[in-house]
Amino acid sequence: MSAILWPVVGRITAALNAANGTGEHERAMRLIKVVEEAGEASAAYIGMTGQNPRKGTTHTPADVAEELCDVIIAAAVALHAFSAAPPAALTAKLDAAARRLTSASELPLPQGER
Numbered sequence: 001m002s003a004i005l006w007p008v009v010g011r012i013t014a015a016l017n018a019a020n021g022t023g024e025h026e027r028a029m030r031l032i033k034v035v036e037e038a039g040e041a042s043a044a045y046i047g048m049t050g051q052n053p054r055k056g057t058t059h060t061p062a063d064v065a066e067e068l069c070d071v072i073i074a075a076a077v078a079l080h081a082f083s084a085a086p087p088a089a090l091t092a093k094l095d096a097a098a099r100r101l102t103s104a105s106e107l108p109l110p111q112g113e114r
Contacts, residue, residue: 006087009076016077030078037074041067 020026044067046052047059079086 005073005076009073009080009086012073012077013080022081027081030074030081034071034074034078037067037071041071043067 016026016030020029041064044059044064047055047057048061048064050057052058076086076090079089083089
């Protein structure tokens with residue numbers, strides 16, 4: 001993870017806490033913000049692939065990447081509302097994913113994939 005992620009996310013979270021509080025409604029809004037950002041990433045992908053014939057190709061891979069970064073930031077901010085130690089929670093999840101990858105690479109391939 002980027003060394004700047006958690007300090008910046010901490011500042012964003014503090015600013016949101018000061019402006020909007022930390023109640024259940026705000027907690028839900030931070031989770032919903034992740035979904036909103038994911039929708040924007042999906043819309044950028046649709047625009048990149050030209051799937052809307054009326055609009056044509058409107059986005060680039062860089063636009064999709066930028067929207068995905070917004071998803072990551074929004075998720076990190078939301079994680080503060082659900083974990084007392086967001087960096088540790090993410091590290092634990094990444095470690096678990098890494099262990100699954102290691103375990104999966106040691107499994108024999110199914111018939112037909114050998």
